[in-house]
Amino acid sequence: MTRAEATEAPEVTAGARRLYNSAVVVYAVSAAMELGLLDEIRRNDKVDLVAFATDNTLDRNIVSAIADALAAGDVVTRDPGSDLVCRGGEFDGVDHASPFFYWLTRGTSRLLSRLPDYASDRTPPTQPDEDPWGRDMRAVAIASRTASERFFNQTLRSELAGVDFTRVADLGCGSGDRLIMLLNMREGARGVGVDIASPALDLAHEQTGRAGLRERVEFFHEDVTTMPARPEFADVDLLTCFLMGHDFWPRDTAVRTMRMLRDAFPNVRHFVLCDECRVPEPFTLDSTIFTMGFMLAHAGMGKYIPAIDEWHSVFEESGWRCRAVVPSGVPESNVVFHLTPLER
Amino acid sequence: MTRAEATEAPEVTAGARRLYNSAVVVYAVSAAMELGLLDEIRRNDKVDLVAFATDNTLDRNIVSAIADALAAGDVVTRDPGSDLVCRGGEFDGVDHASPFFYWLTRGTSRLLSRLPDYASDRTPPTQPDEDPWGRDMRAVAIASRTASERFFNQTLRSELAGVDFTRVADLGCGSGDRLIMLLNMREGARGVGVDIASPALDLAHEQTGRAGLRERVEFFHEDVTTMPARPEFADVDLLTCFLMGHDFWPRDTAVRTMRMLRDAFPNVRHFVLCDECRVPEPFTLDSTIFTMGFMLAHAGMGKYIPAIDEWHSVFEESGWRCRAVVPSGVPESNVVFHLTPLER
CATH class of the missing domain: 1.10.10.10 (Winged helix-like DNA-binding domain superfamily/Winged helix DNA-binding domain)
Incomplete structure (x- = not known):
């Protein structure tokens, strides 16, 4: 030069x-x-x-x-x-907003740094007990719990204010904090937690024990999308599922999974489904917190994030009616669907 | 709530x-x-x-x-x-500025995500062939080479415009690109490269071979700060050292290392030392590119980054005179010291 x-x-x-x-x-x-x-x-x-x-x-x-x-x-x-x-x-x-910062850096930075590998279909090495995408799943769980406390739980409590339930199943229960909150809302109610991550379930066991709720809750180590129906599901009247519904997608598997849930929980009366949704607007630096990082990370993992309309297109076909859609406020692209089962 | x-x-x-x-x-x-x-x-x-x-x-x-x-x-x-x-x-x-972005995310994000571990004196596991701080050293080398091409090499060439040299030693030679540039500047000049990272030296062998310079350059796999004097160093008349001088510090080891270099290269006539320096001003979002991330990462590794004045305090004591200080332009905290040996 x-x-x-x-x-x-x-x-x-x-x-x-x-x-x-x-x-x-x-x-x-x-x-x-x-x-x-x-x-x-x-x-x-x-x-x-x-x-x-x-x-x-x-x-x-x-x-x-x-x-x-x-x-x-x-x-x-x-x-x-x-x-x-x-x-x-x-x-x-x-x-x-710090739980979202923590999710991005401590939880997800390795995945985001490795986007070129995933784009090129190269799989970087991970250790046997690591997340295959290199995420720090403990940090992801902490971020998720803190974000729930600050942003989602109040919406969930409001939505359930007029709802009777005696047995709740939390799909993707993670650290168990949501189940603890729900069981503390209704005296005598019982709970079921399902999660794919055994470290999360260990934590959930520990936390529910510490909360004096061990007798009132059962945990199953299963992939929600492929789990079998169980006797313990029979009298569940409330389903909750936070921040994992996008794992049901693409559309055909979402329809199948939502229909399966309808069948596996035959006495369910309410299903509160909360998830990030794809937004149509282009991102800017002023976009809602969390969403852009969430979208980029999930693109890296080859996971599809449906828009609100895509969710609506699935409900009736899979046996559910959408009773209400409540924005959870933060992140702005996060939505709570309050579903009830369709009569057959 | x-x-x-x-x-x-x-x-x-x-x-x-x-x-x-x-x-x-x-x-x-x-x-x-x-x-x-x-x-x-x-x-x-x-x-x-x-x-x-x-x-x-x-x-x-x-x-x-x-x-x-x-x-x-x-x-x-x-x-x-x-x-x-x-x-x-x-x-x-x-x-x-993209090489600095690349250094930050692909190269250094894992280290920066793990600052709490290092602050707490916990050592997260790394695989045997990994950098102990979890950095991606290939990405760091690519960032460094690209930044040199864009920002530092022109300053180096200008500084050497009136300088005769027949044998150059590059301390921390990395990918060998700087040696290749220097040997192409002076017909018949010979080179010596020293680096602590064997993957970098493998790349340097390959690159100098491809550049048709294999006969004119020798490489040594050594820690610059502890290497012995060698016969091959005897007729070196030019030393260069880019972006690793901070590894000489703290002050007492910097004095010792700079004095050792004076002795190990008895016929050196010029020493061009280029490094990031600590700046006294507080950082803002408008601060010079690179510096804040570099400082945070090196704090995480427990490495001290000296200010320009601290460098000046070391030169005479260790046998060198500072002939010129040239800001390399980008990053603004990056400085080229042109040193000559003091008479003994």
Whole structure:
């Protein structure tokens, strides 16, 4: 390259810098959430980083570098050279959304980094006990639980306010937190949890035990889409299924799975199905939180995410009537379908 | 949570959305660079995604999802439902900076996702042939080579314009590209490459062979900071060392290493040392590209990055005089020190 050519080369623009630095801030938010730094700032408005590192047996330099990156995004403010960080202008919004940041980076970054491999049909090596897509499923479960607490559970509770149920089955029950919440809503109600991930079920056993609910709940280690009907399903009157309905798709298998659920739970009266839906609008940097990362990750895994209309096209054909569609608020592309069984 | 409390909860703010979505765009840029999509858009201004996927045997849905994320950052424009993408307003700046995006995501995301482990002194498992920090060192080498071609080599060539050399040693030679460039600058000059990473040396052997320079270069598989003096070093008159000088630090080991280099290369006349330097200003989203991610990653690895002044404090003590300091331009925190040996 000659000097003349160098002069004509493009510049690294402000836009490129902001994209790059924003990505670094997101890693820092994710780390600060896991290390409890966000909790500490939320409680106290200001935190001494040296005391925080000492109290939590953490490396001071790493905590300091994380704080510098948080300050770049105005998540905290920090005077140069000071160990004190204060709540920044973006703190509340970023802290509130932090489970989605955590899902993206700690949970899903390896998958997203490897998109070229998946696009080229190369399968990068994973260790035997790892997720085949390289995700950190513990982080995904934590993100999912925290997001449920902050965003979905209130919608679910509202939707069930006028609904009687005595036995609930949660499909894709994960850590068991939703079952615990549901059983605590109705005295004497019993629960069934189904999940494909045994580490999640171990956690669910533990959590329900700690909540004093072990006698009221049974767990099955099964793939929801292929599980057999069971005697324990016979008197289930409420089905819930959060953030896994897209695994039923493409359409033909979704129809088959939804019909199977109708048959496997013959006495079900309500089915609350909550999932991310494909949105028709193009994405921008101002798009709803979570959705774009969710879509890109699922494209990488070859999984189809249906739009609301596609879901509607499936319900009647598979034995369900849609009684209500409730936006869950955050993420905005997340929708709760309240279904009831069609008469046969 | 009651309804009243839910109403009082913070919102996911525009700032949080932009941070999150920017991070997703960065993954997409990194993938688009590796898959050759950025090259294609640079050459042709517009690309048909279906043809591109077919020609390169790529999964169409993944390529399409990557393009949607690029469009969110205005890196490309895409009409809804169309397979045609065009150069967007941010294309030139982002494309130019793409090796840094690639370094961040494909190269370093696993390390950055695991900051909480390193802060807590937990060592996550890696496979035997993996980088201990979980980095993808092939991606790091590609990012480094591409960044050198775009940003550093011109500075190096300018700095060496009036310098005679007949034998050059490149410390941390990586893929060998810099040695190839240097040997092509001076007819008959010979080269020595030293690197700690054997995969990089394999690549360097291959590249120098392909460049017809195999007879003119020797490689040594060594840690630069602890290597012994060698007969092959005796007539080296030019030393170069790019993007690894920070590995000499902390200060006492930097002094020792710089003094050792003075002794191990007794006839050296010029030493061109190029590295990222710690900047005193706090980071913002508008900070120079690369630096904040580089600082966070090195904090995670427990590595110290010296400031320009700290480098200056070391030179004379270890037998070197700083003849010039040249900012390499991009990243702005990257500096070229042109050193000459002090008389003893």
